[in-house]
Amino acid sequence: MRPILLERLVCPRCHGGLELCNAEVQDGDIVAGALACWRCLASYPVHGGIPRFVDDGDYASSFGRQWTWFRRVQLDSQNGTRESAEQLAATTGWSDDDVRGRLVLDAGVGAGRYAEVVAAQGAEVVGVDLTCAVDAARQNLGASERVHLVQADLFALPFRDASFDLAYSIGVLHHTPDVRQAFRRLAAAVKPDGQLAVYLYEDNGLGHRGSDFLRHVTTRLPTEIMLALSALAVPAYPLYQLPLVGKVLNLACPISPHPSWRTRWLDTFDWYTPRYQWKLRHPEVLRWFRECGFAELRVADAPIRVCGRRAPGAHT
Numbered sequence: 001m002r003p004i005l006l007e008r009l010v011c012p013r014c015h016g017g018l019e020l021c022n023a024e025v026q027d028g029d030i031v032a033g034a035l036a037c038w039r040c041l042a043s044y045p046v047h048g049g050i051p052r053f054v055d056d057g058d059y060a061s062s063f064g065r066q067w068t069w070f071r072r073v074q075l076d077s078q079n080g081t082r083e084s085a086e087q088l089a090a091t092t093g094w095s096d097d098d099v100r101g102r103l104v105l106d107a108g109v110g111a112g113r114y115a116e117v118v119a120a121q122g123a124e125v126v127g128v129d130l131t132c133a134v135d136a137a138r139q140n141l142g143a144s145e146r147v148h149l150v151q152a153d154l155f156a157l158p159f160r161d162a163s164f165d166l167a168y169s170i171g172v173l174h175h176t177p178d179v180r181q182a183f184r185r186l187a188a189a190v191k192p193d194g195q196l197a198v199y200l201y202e203d204n205g206l207g208h209r210g211s212d213f214l215r216h217v218t219t220r221l222p223t224e225i226m227l228a229l230s231a232l233a234v235p236a237y238p239l240y241q242l243p244l245v246g247k248v249l250n251l252a253c254p255i256s257p258h259p260s261w262r263t264r265w266l267d268t269f270d271w272y273t274p275r276y277q278w279k280l281r282h283p284e285v286l287r288w289f290r291e292c293g294f295a296e297l298r299v300a301d302a303p304i305r306v307c308g309r310r311a312p313g314a315h316t
């Protein structure tokens with residue numbers, strides 16, 4: 001945690017200022033200590049170089065395991081693709097010029113695949129995650145001066161309202177207990193005239209019913225078992241390509257069709273383990289943007305990808 005991050009943090013309970021105590025500093029990095037709220041007297045630890053405003057994981061704990069196990073799989077710098085850069089651009093529509101020099105919030109940073117891209121574009125990015133995925137992200141991106149990591153709850157962000165130029169959340173909000181409420185908290189963090197982009201699962205009817213049924217079981221299994229079961233997606237892939245059998249399999253027990261076996265394994269695990277997996281429809285998401293004072297909405301096809309600009313003077 002770099003000292004400059006301190007200026008951006010407030011107590012998530014009362015929005016009071018925080019004071020750093022008992023700091024252990026290595027090469028300008030605050031690796032341990034505590035953040036004390038002078039108003040409500042709450043105290044939050046800093047360990048592993050990351051301020052922690054929550055106990056680990058809660059309803060999203062499968063993601064903590066996921067990003068520990070698959071820490072480097074989706075990083076463009078590691079897998080030699082531009083998939084993360086392309087996904088980010090397809091969701092946000094932001095160019096390098098839009099991002100350079102801006103303060104950006106990555107809500108649900110995971111192992112840091114998008115934060116890596118935004119930092120390389122010249123932004124200062126604050127990545128937030130509920131789980132120990134922040135530790136994986138620190139291992140991946142901790143060397144970057146422009147990346148800050150915070151373990152916190154999207155429903156109780158440790159930032160003042162209207163403090164980010166840009167914010168994005170890609171593939172995250174549908175894994176929270178209340179997607180609309182999570183959206184509203186995120187929207188409130190964006191400055192007037194700033195932009196917010198989200199990527200959400202879209203309800204595609206019958207196509208999800210097979211996995212919805214299986215998820216009653218898979219979300220209750222130990223994540224180690226699910227890691228092994230989802231590995232079956234790697235050798236099973238050719239069966240899913242067969243004309244009739246493949247169609248039935250894809251309806252009954254869909255797996256990721258990604259050409260990379262690592263990503264296929266990861267994406268299949270990612271589909272079957274999270275406790276919450278809401279599927280949305282475009283009209284309700286567009287309504288949330290408008291309710292929160294966003295305009296100039298740019299909408300992409302399935303899944304749901306929407307970016308909007310917060311009107312000057314908007315209140316959420």
Ligand SMILES: [Zn+2]
Nearest residue numbers: 011014037040
């Ligand atoms: Zn407080």
